[in-house]
Amino acid sequence: MALQEAIAADDINQLYRLIEGDIYLLDQGSEGPFPNTPLHDAADQGKTKVAMEIATLKPSYAEKLNHGGYSPMHLALQNKHYHLVRALMTLDPELIRVRGRGGITPLHFVAGKIGDDEQENKELLDLLAEFLFACESSIKDLTNQCETAVHIAVRIGNTEAFKVLFGWLKRVHLMRILDCKDQYGDTVLHIATSEKQPEIIKLLIGYMTVNVKNFQGNTALEIFQANPSGDPDVVERFHQIGHQERRFTTIISLSTFYSTELTLLEKYRNWIGRRDNSSREAVLIVSTLVAAATYQAALAPPKGYWQDSSPDPQANSTIVTANSSSIALGKPHQAGDLILSGDELSCYTIMNSMAFFASIAVIGACALTLKDRRLASAAVLPIVFLCFSYLVTFTLQIPKTNKAAVSYLATAFLLFWLGWLSLFIYATRKLKIVLRRIDATWRQVKD
Template structure:
């Protein structure tokens, strides 16, 4: 039996029998810049078992393009062998990003393809969703016409595929890709307006820059008015939105040529480019914050065990510590044994360490891409710390009240107000920029992930401190 017959029979046993006879059999015909490898043949025929064995034995073959400019996954997708496509994706999710003829990846192909019947269409939509889930970065791949998968879906009128892509972009917070432009300067909204797709336009309103211009100097509103879809409700909404929208006035080069704002200088001052160093700082700061928070709940020396109007009463705890207490002062149960300057010094140093660690966490994770809700728990935690100190030390409340109040207010301003103001300023500037990729800063998932990991570690440590 020949290799072609083994592939046609989808027989793994026959494949290995041939390999035993000739260990280089899979390399025959696989040489050269654009070979039609055995894996290409198996994928095109939908022979999943043999294709998986060949891809396992020879992983580089899965990325090779044949003379037609297609990879094995491209061929399997075109022939609607979806089982084979899924199987290859399990071996290497990055195969979704292999650029073939015209720069088209398997993701682009699936986004622009519609099935011959309802079942095929459902399969394609499921495959599209699986591609996105398996390889998130594939959404940023561009064809030779600088089109994303979203551009392809809208240009081909595949509204169902667009809904899958659009819903996924919202869930992973990557809607900025909707403002990316193709080689003509058209965003997804430009294309939807030109193709008279009111359903897609309604979905895009509120998520895209309606006054961004293409390379012909036209906005999506201009194109929509030139090619009305007949939807009066959409026309009214577009006009209202157009009056409120900010018209981009800066090119990306003009924006980069401007001086840094005070907010940008602040962010650059606190930004730590080294990922490993930032992680270490976050972990150490979280440990310090948890330790100092626990120390505030259990001050040095502990608490008195009873109440008395005389500091020299028959309390063994008071007697043992009578040299450290002012004679004649009253005390109550759960009052701190240390008082006066000692208590004030302990509280001051512990509070400085706590607020310094909180400030370090804030400065290390300060980023415009972070959700503003992240900054809310931090000032609340600072307030809880301040209140706990005044409750734990009622006899010296007046001594520490002003000091802690100033620190708490400072944390409220620094940790909550400043990031919110920065985000407002950043958003306003960004809306004035008309760029091909439509973004100024790169979305950094890892940084946000480490931010939430640090916060989670800190919350766990503080919770354990209570038990």
């Protein structure tokens, strides 16, 4: 009973005095598969100081479920001890993923909880956002009814919590979580339409496929038609999106998708991205070296630059002579001009540019195989600036009299980027369309 008194008083000093007298004090009640540990008691009462001290001394207690099926964080949430919840989260963000009774995690609990007043509701929304920020992977945890936190928020009509979840999913590029189905085969859109939640439907339209069927064989569009929300704008947008999907997209099952022949994009990604990693790395290294060498060659072309201006700029002779100080006299030129000119310069420009753009294309092709679009974009951006720098460097160096070399370089540059950007846009859009066609019960977050 002395331990309970220390917990009730939230007195750390008294706790340690008791531990000095009995080093096994904190083990009381911790036996068995579903123990009610001292940490559970402290969390239930909201005694932050003692709870954190016990959690530090006995970290394993924070993950254990008591006989009611609750972890210490669950108990703190149920009793509205939100400061203690935040404190426990700092010890281990993975506590947010502990599944309690019904498979409910602390994230599920907060997503499905509406405060008694505006102040409490705001605190719950802040806590929801902090959970998502601290443990991104918690969003893919399912309850025993195969519901995500988004399902729960929509099912109980917690619009504010849904907006937090929806905004976060867009920022971390995990919108495909919305396609997950619960035990009835319902996606978030199915639930929103059946519960007549026009505000949530407006947010979801354009991000989700309305013709995906649940396990009863009903699409979100059919559910909406049977239970219209009464909002004319929602009705119009729903029918517009549904018509576009029926026209351009055919929904297929995952098994049907795997039974079909590989798409062009999949063949490309298999050929480039999924071969032996060591071979691909070797290709990338060679391509990088070639890009660096050809870029340097643009800065220091063969024969170099004229060191002095021609004393006879009107001379038309193509025969170059030199005086005793090695200053060319016959060929008109200015100091800093390329010595290389005419067909030689055009040929050099073409060959060097072909090698440069080919190496850049290989690097870009490998970037296309990255599943993470953010990494692909990060890889492409420096390439764009490098190519522009190459173009500017060569354009400034080539004499105005040699228009052919300038034309060849500008044409090569435009053709390269038109082709490469077209391929990148096509691949990204094609991948998005292919993934949206698949009607799967559950897919991993980053598949």
